[in-house]
Amino acid sequence: MLIFVTIGQATSSSDNEKYPEGEIHSTMVFVSSDTRENATKIAISELEEGGWSNVRLRKIGTLDSDSFNSPDPVTRAAFESAISDGASIIIYQDVDAEYAT
Numbered sequence: 001m002l003i004f005v006t007i008g009q010a011t012s013s014s015d016n017e018k019y020p021e022g023e024i025h026s027t028m029v030f031v032s033s034d035t036r037e038n039a040t041k042i043a044i045s046e047l048e049e050g051g052w053s054n055v056r057l058r059k060i061g062t063l064d065s066d067s068f069n070s071p072d073p074v075t076r077a078a079f080e081s082a083i084s085d086g087a088s089i090i091i092y093q094d095v096d097a098e099y100a101t
Contacts, residue, residue, distance in 0.1 A: 001032045001033065001034060002032070002033060002034065002062050003030060003031070003062065003063045003065050003068070003079065003082055003083065004030070004032075004033055004036065004039035004061065004063070005030050005031075005060070005062075005063055006027070006028065006039070006040070006043045006057045006059065006060045007026070007027070007028055007058050008026070008027050008029075008055060008056050008057040008059075009024055009025065009026055009027060009055075009056050009058070010024070010025060010027050010047050010052035010053065010054060010055045010091075011052065011053050011054040012024075012025065012052060012053075013051050013052060013053040015051040016052065017051065018051075018091075019091075026092040026094075027047060027055075027090065027092070028075075028078070028089070028090040028092075029043040029046060029047065029087065029090075030063075030078050030081070030082035030087065030088045031043050031046075031082055031086070031087045032082050032083060032086050032087070036060060036062075039060065040057060040060060042087055043055075043057060043060075046089055047089065063079065065083065074090060075090065078090050
């Protein structure tokens, strides 16, 4: 399995319990998958199940699990969670001003 990371944006839906409906936030999703296509599908599904809609993945790439070493504890924990649980999401707290209306 490979570890993929996606960078994108998503809109908080009415099912989202943490953010007001309609807010657009930047996202980072780590996914353990065998292909880029499957990783993309899993990332979108994980976000939608978490109360996000209008998911837009801007970038996707692979990470080397042997050499990944983020100084940020949240990013490192998300990476490790993807290895053990299959996927992990980081939602950035600031509203994404580039896409906010």
